[in-house]
Amino acid sequence: MLDMVTIVDVVLLALLSTTAVAILLMRHLFAVVALTGAFSLLSAGLLVTLDAVDVAFTEAAVGAGISTVLMLGTLALTRRRESRPPRLSPIGLLVITITGGALIYATPDMPKFGDPNAPSHQHIIPSYIKGSQDEIGIPNIVTSILASYRSFDTLGEVAVIFTAGMGVIILLGRRREDEHGYSEDVAAYPLKEQNKPKINDETTT
Amino acid sequence: MRHHLVLRVIAKMLIPFILLFGLYVQFHGDFGPGGGFQAGVIFAAAFILYALVFGDNQARKVIPDKAxxxxxxxxxxxxAVTGFYGLVFGGNFLDYNVLLNSPKAGQHIGIFLVELGVGITVAAVMISIFRAYAGRTRAIDDEDW
Incomplete structure (x- = not known):
């Protein structure tokens, strides 16, 4: 009963909940960001025990690495402390209790982990598993589903990533200093009156 | 970050291995866990680490903004071109079976190209988003945090 995986799962989940509570209680946002990164790293460990190594890669690289850095970058542009101490809201507590209770109530009805007869492993999945060997000839079924059987979906996902990147580049992508002599302050607060570029005044007058 | 000697040395040692691991995840995705998306973010993480330790301006010399x-x-x-290629050769959009002589070889090259496309876009988008933030932030002293 108490095998190695269970022990690792329990330890990881306990650390996850501890980190989550610590994030809730902290006011200094730098520490919150650091703990968010730790939370992602712990989730990555949990995904490894679930045999989802590729998802764990992504969680470790994006969740613990890149998004932590992006949040630090955001902190550098804004304030580093939460301004308003949080109040205990009875409605929020009620919603969380009901939602959490419903989720826990429904958990025993879920199919067992790795059950081949689970509904999510029926329907078209057996033909994917078989076809990955016979039609496509690569051992990693996840890759053959993502890149071949559901290639159209993946194309859409790449388009979403492309669009998101373009949006950020267009909105925020201005350099710290450019040839018009924009300074750091100008780049951070481009709308302030004294930060309007001088070159415009010369060309308009 | 000029005085963080340990960080600079360790980062310099780690970055080649991170890049190598990214390449492994990218091109070994048919056999082991991974694929374009994972490889893209691992690759981007290496470049972001470089930019964090050696400075944004230095990182912009490695991959210029225009590239x-x-x-x-x-x-x-x-x-998308891989998809249309299938159309040209008489299959459906994103049908890899017709890309090469045998369907299995076609599937292999199709998946390879498609995953490469995913990896390139994901890595470039991640680095771009990081640069968009880094370019707006002034350099921060350690004491400021």
Whole structure:
């Protein structure tokens, strides 16, 4: 009963909940960001025990690495402390209790982990598993589903990533200093009156 | 970050291995866990680590902004062109079976190209988003935090 995986799962989940509570209680946002990164790293460990190594890669690289850095970058542009101490809201507590209770109530009805007869492993999945060997000839079924059987979906996902990147580049992508002599302050607060570029005044007058 | 000697040395040692692991995840995705998306973010993480330790300006010399802005759509275009290639050869859109002589070889090359496209776009987008933030932030003293 108490095998190695269970022990690792329990330890990881306990650390996850501890980190989550610590994030809730902290006011200094730098520490919150650091703990968010730790939370992602712990989730990555949990995904490894679930045999989802590729998802764990992504969680470790994006969740613990890149998004932590992006949040630090955001902190550098804004304030580093939460301004308003949080109040205990009875409605929020009620919603969380009901939602959490419903989720826990429904958990025993879920199919067992790795059950081949689970509904999510029926329907078209057996033909994917078989076809990955016979039609496509690569051992990693996840890759053959993502890149071949559901290639159209993946194309859409790449388009979403492309669009998101373009949006950020267009909105925020201005350099710290450019040839018009924009300074750091100008780049951070481009709308302030004294930060309007001088070159415009010369060309308009 | 000039005085963080340990960080600079360790980062310099780690970055080649991170890049190598990214390449492994990218091109070994048919056999082991991984694929374009994972490889893209691992690759981007290496470049972001470099930019964090050695400075944004130094990192912009490694991949200039102009090259990066070309890489962002390049992956998506590679993916879509692979799809249209199937159309040209008489299959459906994104049908890899017709790309080469045998269906299995076609599937292999199709998946390879498509995953490469995903990896290029994801890595370029991640680095671009990081640069968009880093370019707006002034350099921060350690004491400021």
């Amino acid at each position: 990066l802005i070309l890489l962002v759509p390049l992956g998506l275009i590679l993916y």
